[in-house]
Amino acid sequence: MQQLEELITSLREDGFRITPQRIAIVDYLLKTEEHPSAEHIHKTIQKKYPMMSLSTVYKTLDLLKEKKLVNEIEVEGESRFDAHTDEHINLVCMNCGKIEDVDEDSLKEIQSRVARKSKFLIVKGSFEMFGYCNICKSRFN
Amino acid sequence: MQQLEELITSLREDGFRITPQRIAIVDYLLKTEEHPSAEHIHKTIQKKYPMMSLSTVYKTLDLLKEKKLVNEIEVEGESRFDAHTDEHINLVCMNCGKIEDVDEDSLKEIQSRVARKSKFLIVKGSFEMFGYCNICKSRFN
DNA sequence: GTTTTTATTAGGAATAATTCCTAATTAAGT
DNA sequence: ACTTAATTAGGAATTATTCCTAATAAAAAC
Numbered sequence: 001m002q003q004l005e006e007l008i009t010s011l012r013e014d015g016f017r018i019t020p021q022r023i024a025i026v027d028y029l030l031k032t033e034e035h036p037s038a039e040h041i042h043k044t045i046q047k048k049y050p051m052m053s054l055s056t057v058y059k060t061l062d063l064l065k066e067k068k069l070v071n072e073i074e075v076e077g078e079s080r081f082d083a084h085t086d087e088h089i090n091l092v093c094m095n096c097g098k099i100e101d102v103d104e105d106s107l108k109e110i111q112s113r114v115a116r117k118s119k120f121l122i123v124k125g126s127f128e129m130f131g132y133c134n135i136c137k138s139r140f141n
Numbered sequence: 142m143q144q145l146e147e148l149i150t151s152l153r154e155d156g157f158r159i160t161p162q163r164i165a166i167v168d169y170l171l172k173t174e175e176h177p178s179a180e181h182i183h184k185t186i187q188k189k190y191p192m193m194s195l196s197t198v199y200k201t202l203d204l205l206k207e208k209k210l211v212n213e214i215e216v217e218g219e220s221r222f223d224a225h226t227d228e229h230i231n232l233v234c235m236n237c238g239k240i241e242d243v244d245e246d247s248l249k250e251i252q253s254r255v256a257r258k259s260k261f262l263i264v265k266g267s268f269e270m271f272g273y274c275n276i277c278k279s280r281f282n
Numbered sequence: 283g284t285t286t287t288t289a290t291t292a293g294g295a296a297t298a299a300t301t302c303c304t305a306a307t308t309a310a311g312t
Numbered sequence: 313a314c315t316t317a318a319t320t321a322g323g324a325a326t327t328a329t330t331c332c333t334a335a336t337a338a339a340a341a342c
Contacts, residue, residue, distance in 0.1 A: 017309050017318060038300080053321040058300065074215040077329075078299060089251075091261045102255055106247060110230075111270065114243055119275035120232045128267045129252065134260035158289060158338050180328080194292040199329065218300075219328060 003030055007069055016063065021052055025060045029070055029083040035090070035099035037078050073126055075099070087111065089127045095136035102129075144171055148210055157204065162193055166201045170211055170224040176231070176240035178219050214267055216240070228252065230268045236277035243270075 007026050012018055024045050029036075036044070042057045061081055064070040071082045075092055080099060082090075089102040107127060115122040131137070148167050153159050165186050170177075177185070183198045202222055205211040212223045216233055221240060223231075230243040248268060256263040272278070 015318095019309070019319065021320070051321070053323095055301080055322075056320055059319080074218070077215070089255060091255070091259055091263075093261070094264065100259070100261070102259055104251055104255065106251060110245060110247060114230060114232070114245065114270060118232055118241070118243055120234070120241070120270070120272045121278040122232075122270050122272040123235065124271050126269045126271065129255060129261070129263050130265050130267065131261045131263040137262040156289095160290065160338070162291070178328090192292070194294095196293075196330080197291055200290080 010069075011063075011067070014067070020049070021056050022060050022063075024049060024052065025057060026064070026069070026083075029064075029081060033101075035073070035080040035082045037080055039078075041081070071126075073099075073128060075128070087125055087127070089129055091133075092128055092130045093133035093136055094130050095132055095139070098133045098136075100133070151210075152204075152208070155208070161190070162197050163201050163204075165190060165193065166198060167205070167210070167224075170205075170222060174242075176214070176221040176223045178221055180219075182222070212267075214240075214269060216269070228266055228268070230270055232274075233269055233271045234274035234277055235271050236273055236280070239274045239277075241274070 004023075004027055007030075008018055008023065011022070016022075025041060028041060028045060034040075038054065038057050038061060041061075042052065042054045045052050045057075061070065061072070061079075064081075065072055068085060069083065071085050072079050073082070073090055074080075075097070082099075082101075084101060087107045089104050089107070091100045091102055093099070104127075107125065111122065111125050114120075132139075145164075145168055148171075149159055149164065152163070157163075166182060169182060169186060175181075179195065179198050179202060182202075183193065183195045186193050186198075202211065202213070205222075206213055209226060210224065212226050213220050214223070214231055215221075217238070223240075223242075225242060228248045230245050230248070232241045232243055234240070245268075248266060252263065252266050255261075273280075
C-alpha cells in the first residue's frame with residue numbers, strides 16, 4: 001500500500017516515532033470507507049492487537065488531525081474520522097449512522113467566495129447532509 | 142415581537158402547554174445572533190428567572206428541534222442552537238467559538254442535486270466553515 | 283372561580299464521549 | 313548494547329447530555 005508508506009514517512013520526517021499502534025490506526029483509516037468513531041477504530045484494531053488502548057487511539061487521531069491527514073466530523077454526540085481529506089459532502093444516515101461521501105465540485109468555489117466576502121480567515125469546511133440511507137429509508141416513508 | 146407570538150401559537154395549536162420557561166427560551170433564541178449552547182441559554186435566562194433548570198432547556202430545545210423551529214450544529218463537543226432555520230453556512234471561530242451566518246444561494250441547488258444523484262433520502266443540510274473571526278485572526282498569522 | 287387531569291418542571295443522579303494523569307515501555311539516536 | 317525522551321496502557325477525571333421522579337402548574341371540565 002503506497003499511501004501508507006507515504007504517510008508513515010511524512011510522520012517520521014516530522015520527528016514522530018513510528019509505532020505499531022500508529023501504523024495500525026493509519027492503515028485502518030486508509031482502508032475503510034465507514035468513517036469510524038474512535039471507539040470503533042479501537043474495537044476493530046483490538047481484535048488483532050489486544051492491548052491497544054483507547055487513549056492511544058484518541059492521541060493518534062489528534063496527531064493525524066493536526067497534520068491534516070484525517071478529517072473529523074461530529075455527528076450525534078460523537079466524532080467520526082475519515083482519511084479522505086479533500087473537501088466533499090458527507091451523507092449521514094440518521095437511523096443507522098452510516099456515512100457516505102459525495103463529491104461536489106462547487107464546494108471549492110463556495111469556500112473561496114465565502115473566504116472573500118466574510119471577515120473570517122477560513123481554514124476548512126465541513127459539509128454534512130442528514131437523511132436516511134438506501135437501506136433505512138424504506139422504513140421512513 | 143411578531144415572530145414570538147407566531148411560534149407560541151403554533152406550539153399551542155400542536156397541543157403543547159405554553160409555560161414561562163418555553164416563552165423565555167424561544168424569546169431568547171429569536172433575539173440573539175450568537176448561536177448559544179444549552180448551557181449559555183440556561184445561564185442567560187437564569188439571570189432573570191433563577192429557578193430555570195438546565196434540563197428544561199434541553200427538553201425545550203428537543204421540542205423546538207423536532208418542530209424545526211431551531212437548528213442544531215455540533216461544534217467542538219457541544220451543540221449550538223440557532224432560530225434561523227433556512228439553509229445557510231455557519232462560520233465558526235476556532236479560537237473564541239463565535240459563530241456567524243453567511244447566506245449562500247447555491248446550497249439549495251447542491252442539496253437538490255445530491256438528493257437526486259445519491260441513494261439517500263435527504264432531510265436537511267448542515268454547512269460549516271471553520272477558521273478565525275475578524276478579531277481572533279490577527280493572532281494567528 | 284374551583285377542581286381535575288396530566289404535561290411540564292426542578293434538581294440531581296446516571297450515562298457516555300473525551301481528556302487527563304502517570305508509571306512502564308520502547309523507538310531511535312549514539 | 314546503552315541512553316533518553318516520546319509514547320503507551322490503563323484507569324481516573326471531566327464534561328455535555330440524558331434520565332428519573334416528586335412537586336408544580338397549564339388548561340380543560342365543571
